[in-house]
């Protein structure tokens with residue numbers, strides 16, 4: 648499975664995926680390309696340092712679809728079959744989603760369907776939930792709403808700030824995303840309605 652990763656920032660989830668593939672935890676997978684839409688994304692340097700091919704595709708006044716056409720072209724050049732969003736801070740257009748239908752994963756720092764969108768950790772604290780966590784899901788046209796591959800739970804403490812909760816969740820993200828990627832690359836699942844069922 649040839650994998651492309653899209654990032655906008657520090658890329659810690661990307662590193663978790665790169666390391667899992669390097670260490671043989673994801674059967675028959677290769678990270679073919681890391682694409683950043685931000686020139687300053689630390690993740691791009693981290694990928695380069697690990698010997699991974701990277702590309703910078705800035706939006707620069709183009710429409711979302713024009714920008715995505717260039718990303719898709721780069722992914723195609725590397726024969727990418729599965730796309731992992733790892734802190735990619737733009738919504739994908741229906742055009743992109745159609746190109747990779749059922750072959751896009753995302754990680755979100757809450758127990759979806761609770762707290763989709765931005766600032767999920769702050770939303771969780773303000774709502775007063777006692778547990779939150781992270782979710783790896785397939786991407787469809789809905790905001791953080793596609794079929795769920797895996798979730799991990801963390802407690803929310805009374806004294807938590809959004810940053811403290813984010814750090815606790817992030818540690819679980821780094822385990823959840825490689826685990827989900829391994830399942831998807833193994834092909835040992837099927838999507839039944841909204842449910843991702845292990846075979």
Ligand code: GRF
Pocket residue numbers: 656657658659660661690733734735754755756817820
């Ligand atoms: C993570 O919290 C992820 O769940 C969210 O954006 C953040 C990205 O962090 N989608 P990193 O760039 O992977 O370190």
